[in-house]
Structure formats: structure tokens, C-alpha cells
Amino acid sequence: MPTPDRTSLEEIIQAGRDILESDGLARLTMQAVADRVGVRAPSLYKRVASRDDLIGYIAEATVHDLTERLSAAVGGSDARADLTELARTFRAFAHERPASFRLIFAFGPEASRPSPASIVEASAPVLRVTAELVGPENALEAARLVTAWANGFVNMELSGAFNLGGDVNHAFEFGIAHLAATLGVPAFRRAARRSQPRRAARGVP
Amino acid sequence: MPTPDRTSLEEIIQAGRDILESDGLARLTMQAVADRVGVRAPSLYKRVASRDDLIGYIAEATVHDLTERLSAAVGGSDARADLTELARTFRAFAHERPASFRLIFAFGPEASRPSPASIVEASAPVLRVTAELVGPENALEAARLVTAWANGFVNMELSGAFNLGGDVNHAFEFGIAHLAATLGVPAFRRAARRSQPRRAARGVP
DNA sequence: ACCTGAACACCGTTCAAGT
């Protein structure tokens, strides 16, 4: 005699996302999720294989949201402006949902990670823009340069690693301006062609 | 009547570092550490305040080692070569001790994080080099650009986020070459001065 | 002054028994 469903996978994932953002990953316990959806903890195992599996679902959903935001951010006629907008959108997303964002590039066990396929999807917009900037033969390398920088910047920002003062927003704009400017110019040739004298160091601020 | 010490803080930290690298953070339990140093788990609390505190010591020791490596990597006469060497040294360190490396920029609880002072120390070498390249007024922003990129690159690499194929080593060299080339040239002016026609996109590889 | 066994609260997870 079947009993009617008292919850669903979607509801469990949403409860997990809410708890994650409000209380942090450590407080995302099966008990807390069960309380929120109104069942006992063991019942969750009818819909997720494990806590790591649930975290994997949350990571996957987060990557999906990020992909939507990034896709909506591009499409202008200026590839450099698009790249800048992609970076700002990426950062804004991380600021809005820091705990979820961390999950995307977190290490944890295999089951807790987003699928490679979803990561591929998320990188499509930046690949399109870098292909425009540097041509398809270097699009992947350029996308990795920009993505690594954006990811590292936001990660350091969120973990409080930028503690030398200075304006972090300004540092972000400095970064994206330089990246947008340098892409499309072969690095080695330009470095060789440079004629400006190097400025002398006057100490570290 | 005092009993002779059966272990020490140094031994506990070293045991923690060994377990972390060989078995991962999840297996770094107080029990595992206690077994390795030859005491019972409760005895560890005479020397560390908590597991997070122990992780904090490990993170601190790792930052210290990284600082030594980075400091030894610079000092040539060419600032661009120094910057490249710093990035490669940073990446090599992360590859050698990935689990410890992650700890440096990990999020976790306050007690488990390395001290701000140690992070400041670790960034001294890159600040020295960027000051040479862009002058002291932009040294901090330039250091943040390079550090964010290097950190993000290695993080994505270690977490398996680079799954679109391509040569990851080549992408790293592409990145550092572009960063070394662009620093020292005001981004906005150069972008405005550019005369090269933009290449057309021919699809995403 | 350090070390230990015992205990506590809290996890993730399993499973037989209910409906």
C-alpha cells in the first residue's frame, strides 16, 4: 500500500541550497535538510544517494544558474566589452551566493562535484568571446586565462586574502582592462617589440 | 608529579601535514593524528585548541614554505623573467602538495585559516616584481592580477575544471606570457591606440 | 603538568518494520 510522497528531489535540493547560503556547508546536514522538507533524515536516502550526492546536485544547479547569467551577459557587438561584462557578471554572481559559488570549483569528493558537462556549458560564452578576440586557434588558452583570473580573484576576495588594503573593485577593473587589452596581441612578439624603458622600482607600498 | 612529554606541537603539526597529503582533509581526524604521534586523541587538546586550530597551524606552515620557495625564485635582473619564474614556482608548489596548497586559500572557519600576516609575507616577492614592472603606484593591482590568475589556474587545474582538452601546460605559459607582456603598459591607452583589425570568429573549437 | 578512559552530543548511513 503506497504512501503519498511527502517531498521531492527538487524540494530537497532547494532546501539544501537555502541552508548552504544561510548557514554554510558545515551546517548543511541531512538532519537540517530533513527538518526543512518535513521528513525524517533516513527518508532523504530514497532520493539522494548520500550527502555528497546532494551537494553534487546543489553544485550542478548552481553551475546551471551561472551559465544562464553568463549567457545573458554577452551578445554586444564589442568583444572586449563582452569580456568585461562576463567578468563582472561572474563576480556579481559569486557575491550574491558565495557559499554556492565556492561549490563549483571546490575539491571535495567526486560525487559532490558538478558534472564536467555542466562546466563545459558554463564556459561556452567566454569561449565564444575569446574566439572573437584571438581567433579559434587560441580561444581555449585565452578563455583559461580569463576564467582562471576571474575565479582566482573572486576566490581570494571571498576568502579574505586581499588584506593589503587598496581598492578591491579597482583591482578588479585593472585586471579585466589589462586582460581585455592584451588578448588578441601575440604576447611574445609584442614583448620583443617593446621599446619603453622599464620604470625603476621605488619600493613596495 | 609531572609526566614526561610524549609528543610536541611540532610533531602534531607534522603528523597532520603528512596525513593531509596522503589521505586528504576528511581523513585528517584527531584520532589519526593521535595514532601517528603515539598518544590518545584527548591529549592533543593540551597543544591545539581544536581540529580547526590544528588545520590553521598546517595552513600557516604551508604558507611559510611557499613564501620561502617564492623568495628563492626571484632576484634576476629581468622583472618579466622573475614574474614568470614566480608563477611557475607557485604552480610547482601546488602540484607537489595539492592538499596543503588548497588550505591556503580555503574558506573554512576562521581558526583554520592562515594568519593575514603570513599571507602578506608570501605576497612580498610578487609585489617587488610588479613594482619594478608597473611602478609602485600600480604594484598592488598588478600583483592582484597575477596572483588571482595563478591561484585560479592552479585551483581549476587541481579540481579538474580544465576538461575541454588542450594542453594545460601550454595554457599556463600562454597566460603568464600575456600577463608579463601587458604589465607596464597602461591598458586603456593601449586599447585605444590599437590599430590591428579584429579577427573574425570561426566557431568554437 | 601531561595523559587517559569514559562519556556526551552529533554526524552519515543502514535496515527491518510499518503503512
Added chain:
DNA sequence: ACCTGAACACCGTTCAAGT
């Protein structure tokens, strides 16, 4: 077919009792 109480193994941590 889903849900539950009870139980298990395993955590971090505390503390009174030993030496």
C-alpha cells in the same frame, strides 16, 4: 513505494581520575 524508529560506526570534544 515511501516513511519511520532504532541502531551502528565514527566524529570532535570534555572532564574527572590517574601518574
